[in-house]
Amino acid sequence: MDRRKLLKITGLGFGSAAALGWGLNRFGIIGSKENYYLQGNYAPVNEIITEDNLEVVGSIPKELSGLYLRNGPNPIGSPNVKKYHWFTGEGMLHGIKIDEGKAIWYRNRSVGGDSNANTHVISHSGKIYAIVEAGGSPVEIDKELNSLSSEPFYGTLQTEGFTAHTKFDSQSKELHGITYAFPRGSYEAHYVVVGKDGRVKRTDLLPLSSGTMLHECAITENYVLVLDLSITFSFSKLVRGYFPFSWNDDHQARIGLLNRKNNNGEINWFNINPCYFFHTVNAYEDQQGNVIVDAMRYQRLFDKDWNGPFTEFPPLLTRWSLNLSNGNASEQQLDEFPAEFPRIHPDLDGKFNRFGYSLGTGSGIKPDFGRVIKYDFVKNINEVYELGQGKEGAESVFIPSENQKSEDEGYLMTYIYDKASDKSNLVIFNAQNIKSGPIAQIKLPLRVPAGFHGSWVPA
Numbered sequence: 001m002d003r004r005k006l007l008k009i010t011g012l013g014f015g016s017a018a019a020l021g022w023g024l025n026r027f028g029i030i031g032s033k034e035n036y037y038l039q040g041n042y043a044p045v046n047e048i049i050t051e052d053n054l055e056v057v058g059s060i061p062k063e064l065s066g067l068y069l070r071n072g073p074n075p076i077g078s079p080n081v082k083k084y085h086w087f088t089g090e091g092m093l094h095g096i097k098i099d100e101g102k103a104i105w106y107r108n109r110s111v112g113g114d115s116n117a118n119t120h121v122i123s124h125s126g127k128i129y130a131i132v133e134a135g136g137s138p139v140e141i142d143k144e145l146n147s148l149s150s151e152p153f154y155g156t157l158q159t160e161g162f163t164a165h166t167k168f169d170s171q172s173k174e175l176h177g178i179t180y181a182f183p184r185g186s187y188e189a190h191y192v193v194v195g196k197d198g199r200v201k202r203t204d205l206l207p208l209s210s211g212t213m214l215h216e217c218a219i220t221e222n223y224v225l226v227l228d229l230s231i232t233f234s235f236s237k238l239v240r241g242y243f244p245f246s247w248n249d250d251h252q253a254r255i256g257l258l259n260r261k262n263n264n265g266e267i268n269w270f271n272i273n274p275c276y277f278f279h280t281v282n283a284y285e286d287q288q289g290n291v292i293v294d295a296m297r298y299q300r301l302f303d304k305d306w307n308g309p310f311t312e313f314p315p316l317l318t319r320w321s322l323n324l325s326n327g328n329a330s331e332q333q334l335d336e337f338p339a340e341f342p343r344i345h346p347d348l349d350g351k352f353n354r355f356g357y358s359l360g361t362g363s364g365i366k367p368d369f370g371r372v373i374k375y376d377f378v379k380n381i382n383e384v385y386e387l388g389q390g391k392e393g394a395e396s397v398f399i400p401s402e403n404q405k406s407e408d409e410g411y412l413m414t415y416i417y418d419k420a421s422d423k424s425n426l427v428i429f430n431a432q433n434i435k436s437g438p439i440a441q442i443k444l445p446l447r448v449p450a451g452f453h454g455s456w457v458p459a
């Protein structure tokens with residue numbers, strides 16, 4: 001456990017492009033030499049399980065009723081060990097139903113359909129979707145984790161595919177996303193808004209042809225952020241059967257602001273130092289009108305390691321301030337603890353957030369996923385809970401309490417893998433006191449492999 005100052009000024013479910021229109025499997029990605037992303041808890045599980053009899057250690061808060069869902073890769077068959085990329089494994093959902101503080105069931109299910117929607121699972125307007133970037137369609141999921149064949153968003157999606165990450169505007173109840181795909185063999189990116197009725201209400205083609213891997217976006221009150229960073233499509237990797245995105249020294253990394261309150265299509269670009277980030281913590285406009293972006297920054301990746309993101313540089317919490325009056329972007333590293341999978345209060349996308357939560361990945365270049373981190377951006381401190389020897393965490397989802405009095409009143413929920421038992425637990429923390437450890441642990445009948453993203457779907 002640790003509590004210390006974030007660094008002062010010093011200076012990535014993750015997604016999948018498995019569903020490129022061409023179909024990567026045709027090029028032999030799925031088919032061994034060692035591959036880091038097939039070992040340990042990255043390895044897939046083979047059983048499909050429904051378990052109604054779950055042992056609970058501690059006590060689940062009575063106010064929790066809903067589904068905790070998580071998506072991630074679970075490669076089927078024998079992947080080509082040399083070429084397998086973590087982002088390309090077939091999607092599998094792991095879920096727990098909780099009713100008034102009782103664990104009702106655990107189940108895992110493969111994601112159906114042919115789009116390999118393996119990256120995230122979200123709920124919006126009464127529907128649940130498994131989602132992925134780079135051309136794969138969202139797959140609707142029922143409350144028992146079965147994949148449905150219905151058209152996503154009531155058939156209103158105009159783009160090929162969707163995105164792995166949406167941002168929720170809690171005032172308008174709309175979802176915002178930046179999609180990209182290769183619908184006619186060439187790259188197209190769009191800004192898409194899904195209304196509170198669950199139907200797509202806006203689709204803007206973006207003036208962008210760089211082939212950038214647009215894993216995420218961010219919103220602020222007035223803008224949607226286009227994250228045109230240093231990883232772009234690689235045709236040579238594609239034809240050789242590898243994951244087709246690569247570090248690109250020749251591409252200027254930049255953050256674009258597209259006004260989401262008009263439709264003029266112009267993007268105001270801010271050049272930044274070469275980098276990539278999969279995941280923003282959040283973005284918002286400060287009192288001076290600057291746009292602030294916090295994200296888990298990689299110095300370089302998908303350069304030497306063609307199988308995944310973790311073995312080249314660690315992800316570090318970094319802040320960019322975009323000055324709208326002079327067009328400059330400044331950058332500062334906020335913390336020295338490498339971390340990924342940041343989450344915040346679900347209603348604060350695009351608004352100032354005091355708190356954030358992440359998975360500490362460890363100081364080595366091969367992450368241990370060994371800690372849960374909470375950031376306080378007002379006090380400029382973090383709190384760290386070490387999971388302990390042989391334990392590996394995952395993304396923590398923040399669930400606000402009913403009738404919240406402060407932003408961090410609520411729970412963190414995450415899967416934690418225990419090497420000794422080769423099984424996982426669903427673990428619940430009091431978000432106001434992560435240092436004292438879990439308040440409840442639900443024991444699962446199998447392990448939940450290292451995966452990407454998920455959601456709490458309130459009952």
Ligand SMILES: [Fe+2]
Pocket residue numbers: 012013014015119164165215278279452453
């Ligand atoms: Fe992601």
